[in-house]
Structures are given as structure tokens and as C-alpha cells.
Amino acid sequence: MVFDLYRSFRRWQDFGQILTFIGDVIFSLISIVILFYFFERANALDFRFYIIWGSLLGLGLYLKIFSVFTLRACFGFYRLISYLAKLIHRSIKIPIRGLVIIMRPPYAILHWLSLLLYRIGEVILLKRARRVKRRLRNWWKGLLPPRTNG
Template sequence: MTFFWVIAAGVMVGVVFDFFRTFRRWQGWGPIVTFGGDILFSLVALLILYRLFFRANALAFRFYNVWGSLLGLILYLRVLSRYLTRGYLMVYQMIANLLKLFVRGIMIPFRGLVLLMRPPYAILRWFSLLSYRIGEHIIYRPLLGLPMAIKEWWRQMWPPRTNG
């Protein structure tokens, strides 16, 4: 029974390893987040080994602990890893699809609000553009001719020059 728990520890470490590996691949983690994930994986694997080695032989370190956990890990990687990896990726994809569906459900009221606000926004936009064009015609165009008008007024203030 003791050897069974040691092998189970190796299998469970393999399951956690595949979980972290597939999650990292699915999320496309960069090197810094990958380092943090590796630290987290190491802590989880240490906790699993601690709990199962304690159950197996009260943490008495024996040589079969190492060989049994390696045997469990190798058995897992050779037999179950590819199936569980596919399963993890399918679960991640299903979660992503459910989240997209949830976000679409939340966005329905906002889309309705956008649809309701289109006509008032269009009227307000048209009125703003009309006000801008009227202001441009009444204020801006006369200001363009102001420097020329000031020069002409200044010339009229002085008597004409004679070259002579």
C-alpha cells in the first residue's frame, strides 16, 4: 500500500504538470509569468508530495519514494498525458466559449441602448455641424479679412505720398 501512495504522488504531480503546461500554452504566457507559474507549480508539487509521502510512510525518506514517484510520473506521461492534455485544452476552449457567451449576454442591454441613442445622437451631431458652419460664416470669414481692412484704414489716415 505504501508503494501505491508513492506512485500516486508521481501521477498527481504529472497531472498538475500537464495542467500548468496546457494552461501556459493556452494563455500564451511570457517569460516572467511563466517563471511565476513554474514557482507555483513547484509549490503545488511539493505540497502533493508532502501529503502523499506522509500518508505512505509518515515522511520517512526511503529510496523507493524517489523511484516510486518517478515511476508514477513516467507512467502518467506515457499513458495518460496526451489524453488529459487534450481534455484540458477542450475544457479551456469550452470555458472561453462560455465566457464569450456570457459577455454577449451582458452586452445585449448596452447594444439596445446604443440602438436607442442613435437618432438623438444623429440629430445632435447634425445640429452641432450646422452651428459650426454658421459660426464659421458669421465670425471666421470676416476675421480673415480683418488684417487687410486694418491696413486699408491705416493708409486712409495718412495723406497720399508723392514721389518728388
């Protein structure tokens, strides 16, 4: 059943061939380790032929009978989760869109006002800054001794 969960998720996400192969190998190794752990706990590492045949028979019966229903249930669950995620996403976007619409006029007014104040400040302060720069340059030149060519 866990493999069907993994297999359905893999198919739903469309992993690709290489990632699917790597994931299957890793899943198989982990499941073998878990299976051997349970064999060891149940039979004290006394591997008998009927344990292997029983496991394989159980796997075959599960794959033939219950696997189809498990896959359908998993895909239904994934569709439900996807639908709920989209619903939550939309419900979050609605207030944000409303806030954007509400804040558009004040933002436009603030943008216009700040640009106006910037231009006024530029006209007023730029003339003074140029005047101060010229005065500082003249003052600095007055401190330096005159140049001699020689």
C-alpha cells in the first residue's frame, strides 16, 4: 500500500524516467530493510520458505485486487488537496486584490506629491548647492599659493 502511495505521487508529479528509477531503487532498498527487520523480529532470523512465498503471494494478490482502488483513492485525494490549495490561494488573493484597488488612489496622490516636492526641492536646493560649491572652490583657490611656471 505504501508503494502505491509512492507510485501514485510519482505519477501525479511526473518525476521522469531517471528520477523514477532512482526513487524505485531507494524505495526497494528501504522496504527490504524494513521487511528483514520484521522477519527478524517475528522469526528470529529463521527464514523459511513459506515466509518468502507468503510475502510474494500477498504482494501479488494486493497488486491484482486492491492496488487499483488504492491508486484511485490516492489520485482522488491528490485532486482534493490540489482543489483546496487553489481555493485557499484564491481566498488569499481576493483581499489582496481589494487592498490594491483601495490603495491605488492614495498611492497615486502620494507619488504625484513626492515627485512635485522633489522637483521643487531640486530647483530650490540645486541653485543654492551650485552657489555654495562655487564659493567653496573660490575660497579654496584663495588659500592656495599662486602657481608659478618655472
